[in-house]
Amino acid sequence: MNAPLRRVAISVLVLFTLLIVNVNYIQVVRAEKLRNDRGNTRVLAEEYDRERGSIVVAGKEIALSVPTDDRLTYLRQYPDGELYAGVTGYYSVVYGNAGLERAENDLLAGSDPRLVFRRLADLFTGRDPAGGNVELTLDPAVQQAAMSGLEGVTGAVVALDPSTGAILGMASTPSYDPNQLSSHDPQAIRAYWDQLSAADRDPRLNRAISDNFPPGSLFKVIVSAAALEDGYTPETVIPAPQELPLPNSSRVIPNFNGSACSSSGEQSLIDALTISCNTAFAQLGMDLGEDRVREMAEAFGMDGETFDIPLQVEGSSIGEVEDEAALAQTSIGQRDVRMTPLQAALIAATVANDGVQMRPYLVDQVQAPDLTVIDSTQPEEWRDAVSADVANQLTEMMKSVVDNGSGRAARIPGVEVAGKTGTAQVSADVPDHTWFMGFAPADDPKIAVAVFVANGGGTGGERSAPIARQVMEAYLDGQGEG
Amino acid sequence: MAGPSTDPRAPAAGTAVPKRRGTEAALLGFAVLITVVAQSIVDLTITGSLRPEMAAFSAWITALWVVAHLAVRKWAPYADPLLLPAVALLVGLGLTVIHRLDLASEQVDSTVTREDAPVQLVWATLGVALFVGVLVIVRDHRTLSRYAYTLALIGMALLALPALLPSSLSEVNGAKIWIRVAGFSIQPGEFAKICLVVFFAAYLVDKRDVLALASRKVAGLELPRGRDLGPVLLAWVLSILVLVFERDLGSSLLLFGIFLVMLYVATERSSWLLIGVGLFAVGALVAYQLFGHVQQRVDTWLDPFAYRDGAGYQLVQSLFGLGTGGLFGAGLGGGRPDQVPVAKSDFIAAAVGEELGLFGLVAVIVLYLVLVERGLRTSLIVRDAFGKLLAAGLAFAVAWQVFVVLGGVTGLLPLTGLTTPFLAYGGSSLVANFVLVALLVRISDAARRPATPHATPPPRLGEAPTEVVQQ
Numbered sequence: 007m008n009a010p011l012r013r014v015a016i017s018v019l020v021l022f023t024l025l026i027v028n029v030n031y032i033q034v035v036r037a038e039k040l041r042n043d044r045g046n047t048r049v050l051a052e053e054y055d056r057e058r059g060s061i062v063v064a065g066k067e068i069a070l071s072v073p074t075d076d077r078l079t080y081l082r083q084y085p086d087g088e089l090y091a092g093v094t095g096y097y098s099v100v101y102g103n104a105g106l107e108r109a110e111n112d113l114l115a116g117s118d119p120r121l122v123f124r125r126l127a128d129l130f131t132g133r134d135p136a137g138g139n140v141e142l143t144l145d146p147a148v149q150q151a152a153m154s155g156l157e158g159v160t161g162a163v164v165a166l167d168p169s170t171g172a173i174l175g176m177a178s179t180p181s182y183d184p185n186q187l188s189s190h191d192p193q194a195i196r197a198y199w200d201q202l203s204a205a206d207r208d209p210r211l212n213r214a215i216s217d218n219f220p221p222g223s224l225f226k227v228i229v230s231a232a233a234l235e236d237g238y239t240p241e242t243v244i245p246a247p248q249e250l251p252l253p254n255s256s257r258v259i260p261n262f263n264g265s266a267c268s269s270s271g272e273q274s275l276i277d278a279l280t281i282s283c284n285t286a287f288a289q290l291g292m293d294l295g296e297d298r299v300r301e302m303a304e305a306f307g308m309d310g311e312t313f314d315i316p317l318q319v320e321g322s323s324i325g326e327v328e329d330e331a332a333l334a335q336t337s338i339g340q341r342d343v344r345m346t347p348l349q350a351a352l353i354a355a356t357v358a359n360d361g362v363q364m365r366p367y368l369v370d371q372v373q374a375p376d377l378t379v380i381d382s383t384q385p386e387e388w389r390d391a392v393s394a395d396v397a398n399q400l401t402e403m404m405k406s407v408v409d410n411g412s413g414r415a416a417r418i419p420g421v422e423v424a425g426k427t428g429t430a431q432v433s434a435d436v437p438d439h440t441w442f443m444g445f446a447p448a449d450d451p452k453i454a455v456a457v458f459v460a461n462g463g464g465t466g467g468e469r470s471a472p473i474a475r476q477v478m479e480a481y482l483d484g485q486g487e488g
Numbered sequence: 489m490a491g492p493s494t495d496p497r498a499p500a501a502g503t504a505v506p507k508r509r510g511t512e513a514a515l516l517g518f519a520v521l522i523t524v525v526a527q528s529i530v531d532l533t534i535t536g537s538l539r540p541e542m543a544a545f546s547a548w549i550t551a552l553w554v555v556a557h558l559a560v561r562k563w564a565p566y567a568d569p570l571l572l573p574a575v576a577l578l579v580g581l582g583l584t585v586i587h588r589l590d591l592a593s594e595q596v597d598s599t600v601t602r603e604d605a606p607v608q609l610v611w612a613t614l615g616v617a618l619f620v621g622v623l624v625i626v627r628d629h630r631t632l633s634r635y636a637y638t639l640a641l642i643g644m645a646l647l648a649l650p651a652l653l654p655s656s657l658s659e660v661n662g663a664k665i666w667i668r669v670a671g672f673s674i675q676p677g678e679f680a681k682i683c684l685v686v687f688f689a690a691y692l693v694d695k696r697d698v699l700a701l702a703s704r705k706v707a708g709l710e711l712p713r714g715r716d717l718g719p720v721l722l723a724w725v726l727s728i729l730v731l732v733f734e735r736d737l738g739s740s741l742l743l744f745g746i747f748l749v750m751l752y753v754a755t756e757r758s759s760w761l762l763i764g765v766g767l768f769a770v771g772a773l774v775a776y777q778l779f780g781h782v783q784q785r786v787d788t789w790l791d792p793f794a795y796r797d798g799a800g801y802q803l804v805q806s807l808f809g810l811g812t813g814g815l816f817g818a819g820l821g822g823g824r825p826d827q828v829p830v831a832k833s834d835f836i837a838a839a840v841g842e843e844l845g846l847f848g849l850v851a852v853i854v855l856y857l858v859l860v861e862r863g864l865r866t867s868l869i870v871r872d873a874f875g876k877l878l879a880a881g882l883a884f885a886v887a888w889q890v891f892v893v894l895g896g897v898t899g900l901l902p903l904t905g906l907t908t909p910f911l912a913y914g915g916s917s918l919v920a921n922f923v924l925v926a927l928l929v930r931i932s933d934a935a936r937r938p939a940t941p942h943a944t945p946p947p948r949l950g951e952a953p954t955e956v957v958q959q
Contacts, residue, residue: 007876008868010753014880015864018887022857025891026850028900032810033846040811045796045804048812048824 047099054078054099059114059137059375061094061106063144069094069107074190082107082188088181089153092212093144093317093368096187100195104210105184106140106368109316113138113372120372120380136375143167143370143383148175148453151480155473161459162213162347165477168355168445168454170385171364173315174481175455176348182209207460215319218344219458222430223282223412223466224441225303225324225339227353229291230279230403232302234396236294240276240403244293246286247271252331259288259334262429262465276403280411282427284338291337296327299337305391306353307363308345315348315368322349339428350456354425354443356389357404358451361397363389405448408471413442415471418479422448425474427466437463442470446478453481505938508569509561515573516553523549523580526820530588533821548609549580552616563623564933568866571932574859575925578910579612579918581852584820585832585839586913592826604832604913611915615922622926629931633874636690643683646676647726651733664734677730677739678907678920681746682927685885688747689877692754695719696873700755712759720760723747724767728775735781738892738904744768745888750881754873789902802829806897809842810849817845832913834905837897852911853894860887863928870935879931882924 032040040046057080061069068090071080082097084090095105103111112118116137145165152163156179165175186198202209211217233242246267250259267273267283278286291299303309303324310323325342327333335341348366356363364385371382392400404424407413412427425444432439440462445454455477457470524546531538553576560567587605626632632639650658650665658664660673667674692699699716727744730736748764775782784799792800792807805828813823825831825839832839841849863883867876886909893908895901907917 007753007756007873007880010756011864011868011876011880014749014753014884015861015868018860018864018884018891019857021887021891022853022860024900025853025894025898028895028898029810029841029846029849029853032807032898033814033841033849036807037811037814040808041814043808043811046808046812047827048808051824051827 051078053115054080056080056116057136057375058082058097059116059139059373061090061110061114062139062141063090063149064146066146068142069097069184076190078190081190082185084184084188087183087185089149089177090144091181091184091209092178092214093142093176094184096184098187098195099190100192101187101199105212105317106142109314109318110140110369110372113140116375121374138375138380139373139377140369141371141373142368143172143174144176144368145174145481145484147480147484148477149177151175151477152177152473153179153181155457155476156459159459159462159469160207160213161457161462161470163455163457163473163477164214164348164351165453165455165481166351166355166364166366168358168451169364171355171366171388172370172385173366173368174453175477176212176214176368178211178213180205180207180209212317213458213460214347215315215317216346218320218322218346218349219439219460220341220343220430220432221339221345221350221441222428222439223284223287223339224345224350224353224426224428224443225337225343226279226282226287227357227400227404227426227443228302228306228308229287229294229299229337230275231306231357231392231396231400232294232298233275233290234399235302235392236298238275240399241274243272243274244278244286245271245289246273246278246283247289248285250285250288250334252334253292254329255331257331259284259338261285276406279403279426280406282407282412287337288334292330292334296333296336299333300324300327302392305389306356307349307389307391315366317368319348319366320346322346339430347456347458350441350443350458351454354445354456355451355454356391357397357400357424358445358454359397360394361390361392362387363391401448404444408444412465412467413444413471415467416442416444416475416478418446418475418482421446421478421482423475423478424448425471427471429465432461437461438465440464440466440469442466442474444471444474444478446482452485453478505566505936507565509557509565512560512567512569512572513557515569516557516576519573519576519580520546520550520553522577523584526581526584527587529820530584530591533819534588534591545609548613549583552613556616556619559620559623560929563620563627564929566933566936566938567929568862568932568936570858570862571925571929574855574862575910575922578852578855578859579615581840582836582908582911582913583608583612585825585836585843585911588821588843589826589832589839591821592824607915608913608918611918612922614915615919618919619922619926619929622923623930626927626930629875629878629927629934630872632686632878632927633690633693636687639683640687640691643680643687644726646680646683647730647739649676651729665736665739673916675907675914675916677736678916679923681739681742681885682882682920682924684743685746685750685881686878686927688750689874689881691719692750692877693873696754699751699760700757712755712757712763717763720747720751720764720767724764724771728771731771731775731779731782735779736905737782737785737902738906741892741904742885742889742906744771746881746885749884749888750877753880754877785902785904789899792899802835803897803899803903805829806835806838807899809838810898813842813845813849815846817841817843817848819843833907834893834903834912835897836908836912837894840911841898853890856886856890856909859925860884860890862932866928866932866935870931871939872934875931875934879928879935882928885924886921 058071060067069084074081095107097103097107114137148165152175163177248266261284308322310321312321313319322345327336365388367383371379374380401424408416408423408425413425416423416425423446428441430439440459443456445451455474457473459469462469586608590605657668658666660666727740731740751760788795788800792803796804820843823842825842828835828838860883867879893906896903907914909921
């Protein structure tokens with residue numbers, strides 16, 4: 007029996023060699039791929055072992071890691087939850103990161119090159135490597151006012167410092183609780199995620215930057231700017247009929263509620279903007295031509311390109327303009343014109359800043375774990391949209407909107423406010439979107455703001471302007487003005 | 489060709505044979521040292537301090553192997569010196585990984601303290617007790633052949649019991665292979681395996697002449713007579729029944745494989761292997777067509793990542809662990825082996841591969857290889873045919889089980905749900921394998937003991953001679 011026994015012994019050797027070869031294949035050849043597979047939570051778990059940096063607003067942590075005694079060493083917490091959800095995003099074992107947790111992940115996780123020399127030092131001192139902190143430009147009072155203004159509606163608010171581009175407030179409703187997506191309980195996370203997914207309007211969508219909407223009459227500011235650059239003045243009288251027949255079409259552009267803009271059928275540019283006369287701006291756009299309108303939209307940043315603040319901002323643009331009729335509709339912010347609320351705030355801020363557009367930014371400075379500042383954002387001129395002269399004329403016209411026209415609900419006692427309302431038709435059976443963009447004080451702008459309310463019905467003056475007033479007031483009160 | 493008097497390995501009567509007990513003691517000491525150091529590393533890495541029971545554990549584990557070693561010295565002084573140390577190292581490593589996973593589950597949910605390592609230590613203690621018991625009671629392995637049919641009956645009964653019991657008492661995770669009484673879960677299949685190997689050995693020694701008879705030659709192969717196909721068909725049917733009624737792919741494959749190899753060793757007819765493989769292929773094909781759970785196993789084996797969130801989850805997690813472990817591993821306590829479901833039992837090799845790396849896992853595989861090859865070597869040099877077949881069967885049982893389990897955990901073979909001998913958490917498996925290795929130690933003692941001619945009469949199974957001179 008020894009001959010077959012030897013063969014069995016050799017067979018066993020062969021089988022075990024197969025095992026060893028296979029293990030080599032897995033642990034050496036395929037190792038890299040397996041290690042980095044999206045389903046492999048080990049790398050993530052390693053990340054949870056490090057103390058992740060905080061996201062800070064005005065000295066207060068709005069996202070921070072607290073030690074736990076469970077398997078994942080640190081738990082991510084958001085003390086203000088819904089208030090900053092659109093900004094912070096979440097940090098989930100199941101669904102990955104979103105918001106700043108994603109955009110600033112390298113720094114927060116401690117793998118950013120700017121932290122490397124400190125990390126090296128950590129290696130020798132034996133300290134746990136920790137992530138850096140991100141200090142934001144947000145103003146808590148502005149953020150709070152924006153969120154309370156949006157209570158009960160779907161919408162977004164963006165507020166900027168016109169002279170720097172610093173984002174003072176960025177709110178989106180409905181919001182969600184990032185704590186529930188960042189817990190260590192995958193089942194609860196999945197349940198909450200499903201609940202959010204099932205919602206009528208997705209709370210995870212940051213409407214301030216991640217989606218764009220028809221701006222309606224806000225766009226008349228762009229058309230006005232194009233006209234002023236083209237030699238018009240606020241006093242230039244332009245045609246303002248009760249109805250404007252669309253070229254090569256049986257359809258007409260009416261005014262709001264079908265009313266006449268003036269008894270004479272024509273009015274000054276400033277009056278047309280003040281009462282937001284549709285027929286006047288539709289005709290003005292056609293008179294200026296598509297190129298002028300498009301160039302001015304792009305000069306204000308509506309070039310269809312996404313950009314980072316460092317959160318990614320969806321592009322805004324006027325879309326394709328097929329013919330004269332389309333141009334007429336485009337000129338009153340309908341048709342294919344799409345704008346993010348951030349873009350609206352940016353237009354107001356550009357007018358406020360003498361026609362110079364500052365690059366918007368959300369991160370004021372980043373700090374090493376020991377709180378020393380390792381980088382801070384310097385305000386940067388981004389675009390020269392219009393001359394200071396044109397900007398001043400636009401400011402006068404927008405002041406008139408708030409003082410005498412559709413934007414009266416944005417008036418603040420003792421403070422000059424400039425602004426423009428917008429009411430955008432979506433479709434026949436859905437309530438309109440409403441907008442307001444503006445800035446204050448008009449003569450020395452401290453804050454520019456845009457308020458968007460989705461499908462809220464009513465007009466921009468009724469729905470959105472009061473929210474803008476609250477936000478501007480909150481900021482100016484804090485600055486010792488108003 | 490394998491007659492006792494012609495075996496060159498059999499020591500001549502009167503020659504002084506080194507007993508090698510000192511080697512065994514030293515190697516056991518080494519195994520204990522590695523166990524204690526590994527346990528300390530786990531504690532220090534995860535909790536930062538040694539647990540208070542560390543001293544007691546060290547003393548306990550040392551005592552275990554001292555007792556086992558002394559028993560070998562007294563009752564099997566010529567035994568192979570590598571068998572016990574290989575087992576000791578595997579058991580120690582298993583206890584360490586189980587303890588490490590205990591700590592991980594405590595971290596996840598501090599309210600649930602699942603202390604499986606102490607339970608496993610109790611099982612190991614019972615295992616060593618049985619190991620000593622076997623050495624004391626079975627003074628000559630040939631006596632076992634007298635109880636071959638009794639053992640066959642017990643083996644069959646153990647195998648059939650879970651299938652006959654209501655599912656509430658026998659089913660865990662879809663496999664009906666347990667007996668659950670009073671909080672204890674026993675896997676009788678592990679004991680059935682040993683009983684059946686003993687029976688196979690005795691039966692095949694008895695019948696091998698008949699089974700080796702060839703009827704005709706086809707393409708150079710000497711085919712057995714048709715009427716001699718009975719036993720192999722019976723073993724095949726038995727395996728199929730286990731598969732059907734207990735949904736236990738592993739035991740089915742294990743039993744049939746062991747029987748086939750023993751049949752081959754006994755008859756030296758490779759035609760039996762071909763017939764067996766053919767039967768296996770038929771059985772496998774039919775099982776694949778008929779049973780959803782077999783199909784699922786095969787599908788997830790072919791492409792586990794396609795079922796990563798479902799049936800393939802476990803295997804994919806195992807592969808992630810192995811891949812993340814890489815060459816050197818994350819270090820004991822440094823990985824996340826708890827991410828693999830049932831890491832303590834079925835997938836303990838994945839935990840070893842993740843934390844000790846490729847080197848650690850290959851070391852474990854080589855350790856099994858040492859155990860198996862020493863068993864097969866025992867089979868080569870032992871003088872009686874029954875001992876040869878028994879040792880070969882037991883050693884191959886370990887080899888086959890290790891291959892099937894590790895192959896499953898690493899994606900080489902479909903998953904079967906067998907336990908990793910000595911390493912994995914599970915009392916039945918551990919205790920049964922201690923009995924198995926006790927038998928190997930007993931046979932190796934007989935194999936290396938200087939021959940004292942006609943000290944014992946040749947054992948008999950029925951009236952058949954147990955040793956037959958080959959043609």
